[in-house]
Amino acid sequence: MSQSKTDPRVVRTRKLIMEAFVDLSSKKEFKDITVKDITTEAMINRATFYYHFEDIYDLLEKALSEVLLINLDCHNFEENGINGDSIVLIFKAITNFQKTLSNRCHRGYEDTIARIIREQLEVIFYKMLLKQNTEEENEALKIAAVMLSWGIYGASVEWRRNSREILPDEFIKSAIPYMMTGIKFSKLG
Amino acid sequence: MSQSKTDPRVVRTRKLIMEAFVDLSSKKEFKDITVKDITTEAMINRATFYYHFEDIYDLLEKALSEVLLINLDCHNFEENGINGDSIVLIFKAITNFQKTLSNRCHRGYEDTIARIIREQLEVIFYKMLLKQNTEEENEALKIAAVMLSWGIYGASVEWRRNSREILPDEFIKSAIPYMMTGIKFSKLG
DNA sequence: CCCGAATCGTTGTATTTCCAACACATTGTA
DNA sequence: TACAATGTGTTGGAAATACAACGATTCGGG
Known part of the structure; x- marks a missing residue:
């Protein structure tokens, strides 16, 4: 701060x-x-x-993180909590980010890029969870953030694999109801 | 160098x-x-x-000099000597430069700007004269450069005052024959 | 295999830029 | 008039950047 x-x-x-x-x-x-x-x-x-x-890989990480953060326009999300709209926006940001990446050539570094995306998502989700959960369940929230980030990222992998004809919006919206019950549950836990 | x-x-x-x-x-x-x-x-x-x-006036001088030099694209001229074509190009550069200046507001500094233009012209003319006069008449060449710079600048003033309907090309071309005899003369001097 | 060229990552030192502070001048305003 | 606010030009010291050099490594060609 x-x-x-x-x-x-x-x-x-x-x-x-x-x-x-x-x-x-x-x-x-x-x-x-x-x-x-x-x-x-x-x-x-x-x-x-x-x-x-440190070296050129360090630059790769930081550069991608920054570009991704700009795509995410995180200020919007961090203020509000997690809901259907924010999930959709985040998912669109990720697919869009990956589209811009496909214009560049990072062959052989797909795993690195995947990790960077998940790490950034995790940070954002954690902040959002903190906003809407005042109590001191930090450890649980961290785990929830990890799961959400892997989940959303996995959805983007799935979308690219065999659903590219569907718009990202539609694709993620169909899953949201079930996601949200999961979130509610973790909140009650 | x-x-x-x-x-x-x-x-x-x-x-x-x-x-x-x-x-x-x-x-x-x-x-x-x-x-x-x-x-x-x-x-x-x-x-x-x-x-x-040194101060903001120093910046004004250097900034204007640089913009003018870019307009003049001097590399072309310094290689070749003084002739009708180079005179025309230089004159066009000056009128063009003054046109770009008129979009900005330097009211009260017209004299400063005039001096900057003449000084730059003088440097360029001197270099060109050096190229085509190998002998050691440096002092005479300097004086010639001064006269040429004042002359060309004066022509631009005259053009702006009451000949703007004529294209700069035409305007300066009409005077060139008489200019050139003057240059030839100074070379013989 | 060796060689040479290029890049890497690091170091010590010189230079540039930042920053905070200062005294002074100018300007607007009560 | 006074006085607050803003800009000017300067200074000393801290921090960032440039530069040249080094050994180590990689890589392609002979």
Whole structure:
């Protein structure tokens, strides 16, 4: 919360690196992108890259997380609780995010990307659960968040596998009633 | 020539400041633009501004000089010597530059702008004269450059005053024959 | 197999940029 | 007039970035 505002220089530099990376991703596969490519494109020193990121995989994680968060537009959800509408919006955000990813080439890193998506979802669901559950059931809420994130992600896998002719909205809506009873149940637990 | 390449940080920062200034110029008059405005817009620290520029007037000079130089696209001219074609191109560049300026508000600084234009022209003409005169008549060439810069600038003033219905091309072309004899003469001098 | 070129990740030092504070000038306003 | 608010130009010290160099690793070609 009260983190003293970050130095404008790091904001600039991170932005430059991220943009360079996203830019390169649309031209090359991930495996062909070098740190040198990125720093050259971003017009920053290579040593500076390592000041901000452990390595290129660290950058991949953070870049994808950020893009995903922008897709999710989380401020909306964190305020309100979990309900049918928010589930639909989140599901649409994920399928949309994966569509933008398909334009880039991250072959061989599907598992990494899947993990990143689930982790982000988990954080968001946890915050939402905290909002609507004042009591101190933190551990239970964490587990619930994990399950929700895996569930939603799994739904997106299923949708891509053999239901792409159905709109994401329709697809997830059909399952929501059953999801919601599950949520209610976990709340009572 | 051999100036050891400048630190990428200063390139970035100067660019940010210039862009912020050009941006603000299209919204406010120059007299209403503060250093704080610029540094805020450019997202750099105010102290950093003074690391690069003496004050806002210094920025005005350098920004205008740069925009003018871009308009002039000088690399073309410096290679070749002075001739009818280069005169026409330079004249068109000046009138064009002044047209872009008229969209911004620099009221009360017309004299400053005029001086900047003449100074830039003088530098360019001097380089061109050096190219086509190998002998060591540097002082004479400098004077010639001064005269040419004033002359061309004066022509642009005259054009704006009561010949705007004529295209800049036509306007300057009509005078070129007489200009060129003047140049030939100074070369013989 | 070895070699050379390129990238990686790290380090020490120089330079740039940030930040907070200062005295001073200007401006609006009570 | 006084006085609050805002901008100017400067300073010293902290933090971020640049740069050059290093050994280690990877990879493709001879």
